Amino acid sequence: MTCDFLYKLLPQLLATVCVSVGSVGLGYDDGWASPAIPKMKQDGNFTASEEEFQWIASGTPLGTTIGSIFAFLITNKFGRQGTILRVSPFYFVGYLMSAYGFNSAIVLAGRIVIGFGHICNVMAAQIYASEISSPELRGILATIPSIFNLSGVLLSYVMGSFMGWRDMTLVGLAFPIAYLFMWFQPESPVWLLQNGHNTKAQESLQRLRGRKIEISDEYLRIKENCDKEAEKPKFHIREIFKKLFYKPVLLCIFMMFFQMFGGYGPIIFHSVEILTEVNSPLRGENASIILAAVMVAVAIMAAFIMDKAGRKVLLSISGFFLIAALCALGAFFYIKEFQGESAVVSITWLPVASLFVYYGAYSLGYYEVPFILLGETFPVRYRDVMGSIGYFANSLFVFLSVKTYADLKHRVGYYGAYWFYAAVLLSGIIFVWIFMPETKGKTLEEIEMKMTRKKGQKAVASDAESGYDNKGYGLRDGKEKQVVVAKL
DSSP states (O other), X not given: OOHHHHHHHHHHHHHHHHHTHHHHHHHHHHHHHHHHHHHHHHOTTOOOOHHHHHHHHTHHHHHHHHHHHHHHHHHHHHOHHHHHHHHHHHHHHHHHHHHHOSSHHHHHHHHHHHHHHHHHHHHHHHHHHHHHSOTTTHHXXXXXXXXXXXXXXXXXHHHHHHSOHHHHHHGGGHHHHHGGGGGGSOOOHHHHXXXXXXXXXXXXXXXXXXXXXXXXXHHHHHHHHHHHHHHSOOOOGGGGGSHHHHHHHHHHHHHHHHHIIIIIHHHHHTHHHXXXXXXXXXXXXXXXXXXXXXXXXXXXXXXXXXXXXXXXXXXXXXXXXXXXXXXXXXXXXXXXXHHOGGGGGGGTHHHHHHHHHHHHHIIIIITTHHHHHHHHHSOGGGHXXXXXXXXXXXXXXXXXXXXXXXXHHXXXXXXXXXXXXXXXXXXXXXXXXXXXXXXXXXXXXXXXXXXXXXXXXXXXXXXXXXXXXXXXXXXXXXXXXXXEEEEO
């Protein structure tokens, strides 16, 4: 790495890390139910029915589903940084309600409030990370929120291994407090330009690129793009029928469906239960910690190969191993149900190994790429409303997959549930290669052109159009931007 590259990377990396604190909190609350629900059931001072425990486990996803409806309005009005600073105190209260609730209704209300706050902040963070990143750094920086999210899952499993459920809930108070670091980071230059703060936008971009980096060409490119969007009429409901709108939205919704109905929610939320059910040689809490650590390690590796391997390749490799793991896990439960406990005594290692493969494979591609697509494929004009739709779809699918897991395994057994998730992922691989564009190494403008080009046409953007030379450090000369649309 050259000194110039590092000098350009560090300000963007610091800003992305600060804005991604909420992702740790969201991951913490994703993993919270796995150790917390069994401990709540053992708590003599807290009583609830099995149905109420299911609702408590699904409380955070329900809150994120509700919050995603309003998130784009909040993010658009207050900015990316402004949203994070304003919403954080809101879900601070949610942690207190969840930790000190004396009945299921109060705890559930607290979980919903936490989910509402998380989705507003995580959505703002994901858009912020994509808007402040240089094209050559977007892949690695956009994976940081996902890595932090997985780290939060790991943290919840660690805390749950030695803390009571109320104490591990109180740990979550640290996340809204940690967002105070965002006071020292600049607002997104894209949002500032959209709202007429040109001077602040230029100052923000300069801070994010480093004082020694020339930003005039990049600033003009971003400003020109924002000005073009501002000249267009305000969003009208009819625009949902435009390819520029519906194509990336449908892509996002399908990817979120494959992501969540590939079994992630049910397995993450119920990993301790699954490991207990298979009589794992490892204690459920300890095995969950190891599994979450594998996810974090693989996610870090994926961050470094994201822009080399490409999004499609990672999703395909991830999907293949996920399907293999789910099929093996389903086979274990099938043998156990129809041939008895004695038939699986010698293969109790199989479900543990399957979960290791599942956790690792998931963080390799399916965990990160759908969220990266949110920031990459959504045009600036529709980014806020599209972001809300994307996160609404994600939150809704998490809630539905977690809430229906108990009914699904009751109706078709553990094996039927896992084979259903495998079938969904197989459909996802086919979908990726037919419909998903490769965004590796593309500027946001080039991706937008690719998403909207007509059949039989290929959009080719010159280096001058993208605003970057082959190293991504800015225009190599003052040539006018050109876009060539060539017939295949």
